[in-house]
Amino acid sequence: MTDSGQRASKPRKLAVGIGSPHGDDQIGWAVMRELAVAMQGELQVKTASQPLELLDWLPDLDQLIICDACQADGAPGDIYRWQWPTESLATCKRGGSHDLTLPFVLSLAEQLERLPQQVIVWGIELGDTSPGAPLSSAVRSAIPKIVKLISDDLQMTLSKSEPISHA
Template sequence: MIKVLGIGSPFGDDSLGWEVVKQLQAQEVFQSVAPHQLQFIICDRPGLGLLQWMRGADVAFIVDAVQSHGSAGFVHRFEDEDILSLPNALSSHELGLAQAIQIGKAIEDLPEKLIFYGIEIDGASYDFQLKSIIKESIHELTQQMQQEIIQFLSHD
């Protein structure tokens, strides 16, 4: 089972995780994939609830907005143990991704493979629309993730 989780909120650049999930879910290539093989999930600032959403997955992709003082639109990619070393400040939400993953590891309730994609945002924005640089990154990331998901599906 592969789960793709878009984390965020419905507002501005923080909605980018949701937008990636929506675009992936709409891809024709995934329309015939059975729900027990692939699930797309939108999570509204889940905190520890992220662990519940990942339960039952062999592979989990997580997409979220990040703030690390990098250039807006830059795409970060981390896997498995590397996620544990992420600074909690990287997340744009209360509970950092690394904290949630550390707890999941402690209770031995994580997918075998965990991949985190974070798109750099400029900071807290009160815009209701995605910035154009973020839209471009979403498009590129969607294409990249589509190929990666197809590879994992072909190994089943």
């Protein structure tokens, strides 16, 4: 209970998977499907085709978790974690077809004073992004690992912003 006798509100956390239907660029969507099951309603989960969609969902959030495919010169399926703001994310090449980059949208949200207190970005190294292709086996095998990492991270709320790479 708070001093005013009202029950303290639960922190609002949102996880968003960004992706497209093209090969390994689907990974953000696939991770959100599994994360929704793993978190059993403890976390609001959405999917987006463009980073710009995030701007509509930011009001009143305490934490934003984003999952997206990236190219960071690793092997397909490698997992990375960044805490925003970070210049490392800006150097990660996008593999998808997004008009505006994720770092641009996060910077814009920051300038508009709409960014939550904590923003964590999870990236999965992609391989094939051929139109209509399924997820590659290397990227698909990363799903249980990243779901566990995100779930554990939500429980511990890590403060490090160093990339975590898992083969």
